[in-house]
């Protein structure tokens with residue numbers, strides 16, 4: 001199946017491919033990201049004409065109305081400051097975070113690695129974020145400029161919180177951020193917080209959800225790892241169906257066989273090599289589970305976006321594709337999905 005997509009190189013706009021991307025890829029990934037953060041106040045105030053004209057492919061998932069199915073995955077806006085800019089780039093929704101209760105510096109740098117030949121990234125960021133209270137202040141400032149698309153808030157356990165205190169730690173974050181979110185995500189699948197993925201065991205996740213659900217009135221999604229076995233996944237489904245509004249499939253993978261000919265860096269693999277693995281899990285879950293799934297993992301072009309939708313995704317998220325394909329990537333995917341849904345609407349809005 002992979003071969004269907006192989007060689008479908010970048011079709012990003014020439015300006016991005018020839019000018020901006022070489023410049024950004026010349027910098028180390030975090031410096032490039034820092035540059036974006038520093039430009040955020042200006043970028044968020046650019047007039048409407050500078051942004052792509054949104055193409056509407058609205059859909060309702062978990063009771064939320066999304067203007068389009070392609071969203072930005074968690075981890076790009078880790079401070080809550082980029083929403084005003086990102087929300088105007090043609091995304092159907094933006095997920096911020098992961099936020100933790102405590103402010104965290106994350107792992108030492110370097111902690112993001114590009115694999116251009118494989119169109120992949122490996123990251124071991126480790127939930128660097130300003131902590132829930134400062135994230136709230138940032139998000140309030142961001143949202144004071146409007147809420148053009150739904151905002152997902154992704155939260156996780158603080159690194160310093162002991163496992164038995166995980167629910168209390170999450171509840172503190174929920175209390176502070178809950179009212180700002182259109183939907184919430186519990187991230188139990190990052191490979192970069194020691195022991196976090198063990199919360200995906202059915203008895204531990206059930207206990208965690210039971211302890212936080214009384215505080216939550218918004219739709220709650222759980223984000224899972226692509227490295228769960230089909231047996232582990234099957235065991236989780238009936239428990240999750242009773243408790244949450246939907247799933248996000250998937251986070252990054254620690255299956256290093258996905259990058260066979262490359263020097264391995266410890267961390268989570270994202271981008272093209274993750275596509276098959278995450279789509280297999282999506283297909284497996286969709287065939288057994290009634291919950292809507294937000295599909296994340298290796299959406300690098302229009303064909304892969306369509307394939308995820310065909311595999312049962314209710315919505316899509318992109319991260320690595322956005323890095324490789326540039327700021328108009330979501331607008332491009334929306335256009336392609338709209339054309340395949342209804343060719344008559346391709347030229348219109």
Ligand SMILES: Cc1cc2nc3c(=O)[nH]c(=O)nc-3n(C[C@H](O)[C@H](O)[C@H](O)COP(=O)(O)O)c2cc1C
Nearest residue numbers: 073074075098123251270271296297298318319320
């Ligand atoms: C640099 C980087 C940081 C990330 N940080 C987070 C995070 O904080 N929380 C989270 O749930 N996922 C995080 N992710 C995972 C993405 O949200 C996404 O699920 C994953 O990268 C797969 O999608 P992709 O192949 O489109 O990148 C991160 C990914 C990258 C590349």
